[in-house]
Amino acid sequence: MQSRLVSMEEGKDPSSTIAFRTTQSRALQLRFLQIFLLLLCLGLGFSIISMRMLRYFGVKKIALATTTTIFPCYHQEVNYVESWIRPPSKLWHTMNDSELLWRASFVPLRKEYPFKRVPKIAFMFLTKGPLPLAPLWERFLKGHEQHYSIYVHALPPYVSDFPESSVFYRRQIPSQVVEWGEMSMCDAERRLLANALLDISNEWFILLSEACIPLHNFSIIYHYISRSEYSFVGSFDDPGPYGRGRYNSEMQPVVTLEQWRKGAQWFEVNRRLAIVIIQDTMYHPKFKEFCKPACYVDEHYFPTMLSIEAPHLLANRTFTWTDWSRGGAHPATFEKNDITEDLFKRMSEGQLCLYNNQLSTVCYLFARKFAPSALEPLLEMASKVFGF
Ligand SMILES: *[C@@H]1O[C@H](CO)[C@@H](O)[C@H](O)[C@H]1NC(C)=O
Numbered sequence: 001m002q003s004r005l006v007s008m009e010e011g012k013d014p015s016s017t018i019a020f021r022t023t024q025s026r027a028l029q030l031r032f033l034q035i036f037l038l039l040l041c042l043g044l045g046f047s048i049i050s051m052r053m054l055r056y057f058g059v060k061k062i063a064l065a066t067t068t069t070i071f072p073c074y075h076q077e078v079n080y081v082e083s084w085i086r087p088p089s090k091l092w093h094t095m096n097d098s099e100l101l102w103r104a105s106f107v108p109l110r111k112e113y114p115f116k117r118v119p120k121i122a123f124m125f126l127t128k129g130p131l132p133l134a135p136l137w138e139r140f141l142k143g144h145e146q147h148y149s150i151y152v153h154a155l156p157p158y159v160s161d162f163p164e165s166s167v168f169y170r171r172q173i174p175s176q177v178v179e180w181g182e183m184s185m186c187d188a189e190r191r192l193l194a195n196a197l198l199d200i201s202n203e204w205f206i207l208l209s210e211a212c213i214p215l216h217n218f219s220i221i222y223h224y225i226s227r228s229e230y231s232f233v234g235s236f237d238d239p240g241p242y243g244r245g246r247y248n249s250e251m252q253p254v255v256t257l258e259q260w261r262k263g264a265q266w267f268e269v270n271r272r273l274a275i276v277i278i279q280d281t282m283y284h285p286k287f288k289e290f291c292k293p294a295c296y297v298d299e300h301y302f303p304t305m306l307s308i309e310a311p312h313l314l315a316n317r318t319f320t321w322t323d324w325s326r327g328g329a330h331p332a333t334f335e336k337n338d339i340t341e342d343l344f345k346r347m348s349e350g351q352l353c354l355y356n357n358q359l360s361t362v363c364y365l366f367a368r369k370f371a372p373s374a375l376e377p378l379l380e381m382a383s384k385v386f387g388f
């Protein structure tokens with residue numbers, strides 16, 4: 001190369017210059033061929049990788065990823081219905097209560113769903129913090145992932161730390177301080193309902209505490225709730241001092257004495273009643289102002305409001321068993337040594353109630369209150385006594 005260059009510059013040998021030109025154009029052709037082959041390899045490689053990915057992830061996602069990269073605004077349109085059907089991927093959000101309740105009040109009016117909707121039970125745990133009976137719930141729920149979802153409201157700053165394998169993993173909703181017997185308690189219950197309403201597949205909503213346990217296996221409970229024409233909200237007219245005695249006539253005309261109801265805090269409501277509860281802006285301010293201890297608002301607000309707004313949808317009884325037989329302001333708490341088969345016989349024997357207007361011997365699906373020490377004996381007898 002070097003010698004030819006020298007000869008060209010000197011211009012002494014034309015034949016050698018031609019020879020040089022030919023070599024130069026050959027080198028150029030070779031370079032083009034190299035680049036062409038390189039591009040071909042790259043193209044082939046890309047196609048193979050794309051095909052593999054298509055096979056692996058499905059056509060839709062790749063297509064979506066491609067459209068999103070090319071047309072960022074197009075993504076929303078392609079995905080629009082799906083974003084309403086899919087449950088939120090994360091429970092944590094930055095909406096405050098007014099934003100959350102407003103968002104949760106969006107209601108589809110068409111009775112037909114354009115997809116196969118499998119109705120789910122939302123188990124809503126209103127807790128102070130930890131869930132000591134979680135292992136029992138894990139066993140109860142195992143294998144029924146299609147039919148339930150879980151929501152936990154805990155007192156800040158408590159943050160639950162369940163492992164990824166747990167059904168309670170990242171199921172805590174943005175929570176606020178709650179004072180027992182005050183309106184902040186009903187607000188927490190509405191917060192649970194509103195968060196659970198964001199999943200369009202949730203159809204029944206059950207309020208539970210950390211001291212509650214299930215009394216039957218999942219199939220029986222799902223069947224009992226899904227076949228019921230009524231929601232299990234305790235609601236009755238108590239003429240005594242702890243019933244009508246707590247009524248304040250300032251609530252008129254929104255709530256009259258005849259409309260005043262009492263009921264246990266632990267309820268089950270269907271989607272329609274859940275929306276009645278979270279959309280309410282009329283009863284809430286009255287109860288907040290005129291039902292303060294010794295008027296315990298969690299025993300009156302929902303029972304009264306629902307019996308005015310949707311009486312035909314209420315069973316007027318709760319299905320959570322509580323033992324008030326020991327007397328006093330608080331129900332009995334069962335410890336390790338109280339857990340015997342007899343205790344559960346006592347809950348089910350001799351019970352009669354109405355279920356879809358027929359007499360039934362199955363009246364209770366859940367029970368409370370159980371101390372953390374009760375966990376071990378409960379796990380031991382669960383398969384024999386509860387069937388899970
Ligand atoms: C929520 O945020 C909006 C907008 O910042 C505000 O107007 C509203 O008062 C807030 N509501 C509550 C309950 O904090």
Ligand SMILES: *[C@@H]1O[C@H](CO)[C@@H](O)[C@H](O)[C@H]1NC(C)=O
Pocket residue numbers: 217218219220386387388
């Ligand atoms: C649930 O319990 C009932 C009655 O105890 C039983 O017949 C049924 O097989 C149980 N279901 C499952 C899935 O274990």
Ligand SMILES: *[C@@H]1O[C@H](CO)[C@@H](O)[C@H](O)[C@H]1NC(C)=O
Pocket residue numbers: 230307311312314315316
């Ligand atoms: C529950 O009570 C309401 C009155 O508050 C009544 O209209 C309704 O029929 C009752 N539900 C059942 C299942 O009896």
